[in-house]
Amino acid sequence: xxxxxxxxxxxxxxxxxxxxxxxxxxxxxxxxxxxxxxxxxxxxxxxxxxxxxxxxxxxxxxxxxxxxxxxxxxxxxxxxxxxxxxxxxxxxxxxxxxxxxxxxxxxxxxxxxxxxxxxxxxxxxxxxxxxxxxxxxxxxxxxxxxxxxxxxxxxxxxxxxxxxxxxxxxxxxxxxxxxxxxxxxxxxxxxxxxxxxxxxxxxxxxxxxxxxxxxxxxxxxxxxxxxxxxxxxxxxxxxxxxxxxxxxxxxxxxxxxxxxxxxxxxxxxxxxxxxxxxxxxxxxxxxxxxxxxxxxxxxxxxxxxxxxxxxxxxxxxxxxxxxxxxxxxxxxxxxxxxxxxxxxxxxxxxxxxxxxxxxxxxxxxxxxxxxxxxxxxxxxxxxxxxxxxxxxxxxxxxxxxxxxxxxxxxxxxxxxxxxxxxxxxxxxxxx
Ligand code: AMP
Ligand code: ZN
Numbered sequence: 001x002x003x004x005x006x007x008x009x010x011x012x013x014x015x016x017x018x019x020x021x022x023x024x025x026x027x028x029x030x031x032x033x034x035x036x037x038x039x040x041x042x043x044x045x046x047x048x049x050x051x052x053x054x055x056x057x058x059x060x061x062x063x064x065x066x067x068x069x070x071x072x073x074x075x076x077x078x079x080x081x082x083x084x085x086x087x088x089x090x091x092x093x094x095x096x097x098x099x100x101x102x103x104x105x106x107x108x109x110x111x112x113x114x115x116x117x118x119x120x121x122x123x124x125x126x127x128x129x130x131x132x133x134x135x136x137x138x139x140x141x142x143x144x145x146x147x148x149x150x151x152x153x154x155x156x157x158x159x160x161x162x163x164x165x166x167x168x169x170x171x172x173x174x175x176x177x178x179x180x181x182x183x184x185x186x187x188x189x190x191x192x193x194x195x196x197x198x199x200x201x202x203x204x205x206x207x208x209x210x211x212x213x214x215x216x217x218x219x220x221x222x223x224x225x226x227x228x229x230x231x232x233x234x235x236x237x238x239x240x241x242x243x244x245x246x247x248x249x250x251x252x253x254x255x256x257x258x259x260x261x262x263x264x265x266x267x268x269x270x271x272x273x274x275x276x277x278x279x280x281x282x283x284x285x286x287x288x289x290x291x292x293x294x295x296x297x298x299x300x301x302x303x304x305x306x307x308x309x310x311x312x313x314x315x316x317x318x319x320x321x322x323x324x325x326x327x328x329x330x331x332x333x334x335x336x337x338x339x340x341x342x343x344x345x346x347x348x349x350x351x352x353x354x355x356x357x358x359x360x361x362x363x364x365x366x367x368x369x370x371x372x373x374x375x376x377x378x379x380x381x382x383x384x385x386x387x388x389x390x391x392x393x394x395x396x397x398x399x400x401x402x403x404x405x406x407x408x409x410x411x412x413x414x415x416x417x418x419x420x421x422x423x424x425x426x427x428x429x430x431x
Contacts, residue, residue: 001312003118003150004111008313015314018047019261020053020181023354027059028227030292031136035074039066056261057272061282061295067237078290088136089236099138100290106145108287109239112256114147116245117176119254119311120205120230124151124282125171127202130212131165131179131187133333134158139210141250143178143232150178159183159333162190173202180333181213181221182429186364188224199226207232208393209241211249211330212321231320237296238283244318252305252317255274259287262318263295264304267325275306280325281318299326329425331359332366336401338424341370350374350389357405360383361429368405370397373412 010018027047030036040047043060049055063260067075076083082102089097093332101109122128128147134140136323140158147154157168165323168174179187191198204223208218209232218229233253234241243260244253255262260283267280272375281298285291301324303319329336338357345351352373360367372393386409393407 003115008115008119008315010314012314014328015257016053018258019286022258023053023261023284023288023381024050024054026284026286026288026292027187027294029077029289030075030294033070033077033292034069035066036292036294040242053261056263056284056295057151059295061270062293063297066235067293072098073098073100075291075293078102079291083290086136087138087139087141087236087240090139093104097236098120101239101288102129102290105239105288105290105403106241107240108259109142110145110149112259113143113242116232116242116247116254116256117143117146117150117152119245119247119313120207120228121248122150122152122176122205126150126152126175126204127155128152128167128171128178129155129157129165129174129175130156131183132178137239137333138234138236139178139333142234142240142242143207147176162187163194166194167193167410169201169203170196171428174201175204176206178209180206180210181208181217182332182364183360183391184221184225184364188221189225189363198224201226203227205230207245209233210325213319214430220333233300233318233321235298235300237293237298238285239288246307247311247313249310251309252319254309254313254315254317257315260284262304262316264302265297267299275304275316276338278303278319278322281313299324299328301325327425329357329427331368331403334367334401334403336403337388340400341397341405342424344400345370345372345393348396349394351393352412354410355424356415357425359425359427359429364430368403369408370405371408371410373410373415375412 083100084103085101087099130144132139144154144156155168157165188198205228207230222229228248231253232241232245234243244255246253264279265282265284266273273279281300283298283300283410284294284364285293301322302318305319327338345355355372358369390407398404
C-alpha cells in the first residue's frame with residue numbers, strides 16, 4: 001500500500017514538526033547564498049525570527065524574476081564540487097532558471113517520485129516507457145530516476161518518433177507511460193491508423209503532466225487508450241515532476257509535504273488564503289541542499305483539498321491546476337511569455353505596433369502563428385525583401401522562445417485595434 005509508510009502516513013503534528021525543522025535548515029542555507037543574503041538584508045528579514053511554521057507568511061516571495069537575477073549560481077548553497085547535475089526551465093534562452101542538485105537531492109527526488117508512482121499501483125514488475133523530453137527539461141530524467149528506484153524496467157524513449165514508440169510499446173509490453181496529454185491524444189490516433197487497437201496493448205496506466213489539461217481530456221484519454229490516467233504536477237524550480245501526484249483514487253494530487261511547504265495566496269494581494277480556497281500556489285522547497293527556494297510564486301492556480309484521502313496518506317492534496325495568474329503560455333511543453341515575443345517584435349523597425357499571437361493544436365502538436373502589421377511604406381516593398389525580413393524575424397524569435405513560430409505580415413491597420421487591455425494571445429486549443 002505504501003512505499004514509505006512512516007513518512008506517508010505521519011500525523012499532521014509530526015509532519016508540521018518535520019516541516020518546521022526542515023524550513024529552518026532551508027532558511028539558514030538560503031541565507032548563506034549570495035542572492036538570498038542580500039535579498040533578506042534588503043528586506044530587513046531576520047530568519048531567526050521564524051519561530052513557527054505559521055511565521056512563513058512573514059517571509060518575502062521568490063519569483064521567476066529573482067531566479068533570473070541570481071543567474072547563474074547566486075542561489076547555490078553548496079560548494080560547486082558538490083553539484084552533480086543542473087537542469088533549466090524550458091522556454092527561455094537558458095539564461096533564466098537554472099536548478100542545481102547534489103547527489104542527495106537527486107536521491108530525494110527519485111525517492112519521492114518512486115513513492116508517488118507506487119501510490120498509483122506501479123511496481124517493480126512494470127515496464128515504464130518515458131515519453132517526456134530528456135535533457136535540460138526535467139520531465140524525462142525526473143521520472144526516469146524515480147521509476148528505476150522503484151525497480152521498474154525503464155525505456156527512455158523520449159518524445160516524438162511515434163512509430164518507434166508504438167513498436168516499443170508492443171515489443172516490450174509496456175505497462176506504464178509518462179507523456180504530455182497533447183502528445184497522448186496524437187499518439188493514440190497514430191496507433192489506430194496503424195491498425196492497432198490501443199486496448200489490445202499491455203498498457204495499464206499513464207502519468208500525464210507538464211501542461212494544463214482538463215478533466216474531460218483525462219476521461220477522453222482514458223477511454224481512447226483503455227488505461228487509468230494519473231495527474232502529475234511539478235515545475236523545474238521545485239526539482240521538476242513529482243511535486244504532487246494523484247494516488248490510486250485520482251481525487252487530487254498529494255503534495256510531497258516532507259519536501260515542500262505549500263500555501264495558497266491571493267495573487268493580487270499576496271495574502272495567505274485558508275485551505276480550500278482557490279488562489280495561487282506558493283511553494284517552499286525544504287528538502288534540497290544545493291538550492292533552497294523560499295516561497296516561490298508558481299503562478300499556478302489551484303486549491304488545497306483539506307479533507308483526508310481514502311488512501312490514508314496524510315499529505316494534503318491539491319486540485320487540478322485551473323490556469324495561471326500570469327500570462328505565461330505553454331506551447332508544446334515550452335514556457336513562453338508574450339512579453340518575450342513583444343520585446344523581439346518591437347525591436348524590429350519594419351514592424352508596426354499591432355500583433356496577435358495565435359496558438360492552435362494540429363494532430364496533437366501545438367503551433368504558434370504570429371500576425372504582425374508592417375509599417376505602411378514597407379507593405380509596398382518587394383516580395384524578396386519581405387521574405388528575407390520574415391525569415392529574419394522567425395530566427396530572432398526562435399533564439400528567444402526556442403520554438404519556431406510562423407510569422408504572417410498583415411496590412412497596416414488590418415488587425416483589430418484594442419480598446420483597453422489588448423488581447424494579444426488567441427489560444428484555440430481545447431484542453
Ligand atoms: P517547467 O518549469 O518547464 O517545469 O514548467 C512548469 C509548469 O508547467 C508549471 O508551473 C505548470 O504551469 C505547468 N504544469 C506542469 N504540470 C502540470 C499539470 N499536471 N497540470 C497543469 N499544469 C502543469
Ligand atoms: Zn490518496
